Amino acid sequence: MIFATACGVVINNQTTSLWQPLKDCRLIKHVMGETCIPKNPNRIVTVSQFTLGNLLVLGLQPIAGASALTDLNGFPSYLEPYTKNVAKLGNQYEPSLEKIALLQPDLILGWEAIRKVYPLLSQISPTAVVTWKGTSSWKEHFQFLAQALGKEEEYQKAWERYFQRIKELKTALNNRYKDKKISVISFGSSYGIISWVKSSFPGSILNDIGLQQPKAQDIILPRGDRIYGISEERLQEVNGDIIFILTLRERDSKKLEQLQNKTLWKTLKAVQQGQVYTVDVLTWLGSNLIAADAVIDDIYRYLVNTP
Known part of the structure; x- marks a missing residue:
């Protein structure tokens, strides 16, 4: 009992x-x-x-x-x-x-x-x-709570602030990444490399900014936000001009270190161009507008302020 x-x-x-x-x-x-x-x-x-x-x-x-x-x-x-x-x-x-x-x-x-x-x-x-339904339902989740709690005005103001930040970020980026592909990946304990697609929380933010993802990530899954089990042999599927790696635990860092020693890893464009960035997984999958603010801050840090 x-x-x-x-x-x-x-x-x-x-x-x-x-x-x-x-x-x-x-x-x-x-x-x-x-x-x-x-x-x-x-x-x-x-x-x-x-x-x-x-x-x-x-x-x-x-x-x-x-x-x-x-x-x-x-x-x-x-x-x-x-x-x-x-x-x-x-x-x-x-x-x-x-x-x-x-x-x-x-x-x-x-x-x-x-x-x-x-x-x-x-x-x-x-x-x-x-x-x-995963991070792909973050906007639906937020809307439900606002309506249930009678907070529609606060809901609208929150979105206005978000899109104002998106507008400012677009101006700061100034088309520098117009033709670049932004890849988002993480590591699973038993799933290998996880690829976060357009319908995910980070994918939707990149889309709102106007940043593109690699072809394999540029998809809307009917009920989902990620593709599991990307093997080392399939690394080209997550190849991008920039790669954001979502990490949390020490084991994530160890997996990244192991991957960095692989020949296939060294062939990726982002690796060759020195544009691989590690970010906090709980932030990048936070699925609320406070987390979105922090993701935008990371994009400023790595794509605007990085030479």
Whole structure:
């Protein structure tokens, strides 16, 4: 039996909710059905780092949130300035139900990966589960949250700021990379090299800027944002004039070092031209406009300020 305790109350599949039905609420449809959520929640818990970032963009301060990866307890560096007072709930696949119950939230927002514990979360507080199809659904995810929380004005202003930054970046680039191809890759523990395509979060930002990706990445996948298992023999598929490598752990750096010793790696244009850049994977896959800001900063750093 999965359970959590709050003020001595046991939460399990046979008990009733700890919260009373709301009189003044907004009925929304989501992945798990319908939920009437408070119109002005002030104790929001997020069980998805993507949701956490998007709430911060909308000007809301969650009281707690789950981290992105199973082996990381904290939040990504790009979110650190905004999350000093946000309690940590463990990883976003298996959040601590006990911690959530003790916090007594008035709203829980999560993603599809927590379907199994939704019945338990919904006993603690009104809970909505947001669609997530990978980073390709980041704009849809943001729009859902804005509409559900009645933050359409903040939503519109956030996009206006984003496109203003895109416009300024285009001016700074001044067509220098008009005919160049920008490749985005990362490493998987059992997937080999991962190729991030146009429908991914970083791919969509590059597209908004007007930067092109190699032919194999210049695609919109129907339900996805990446191509797994690019072998060393297929490196030409991710060949570009510039390569951004998304890294996080020490093992990523080791894989890159191993790759750099391969003859095929040395034949890539970006390698020969000295335009291979490592960037933070949690930022480049952050899937919210705070992360997009940080990605734009990286592009300024490496494509505008680099001779």
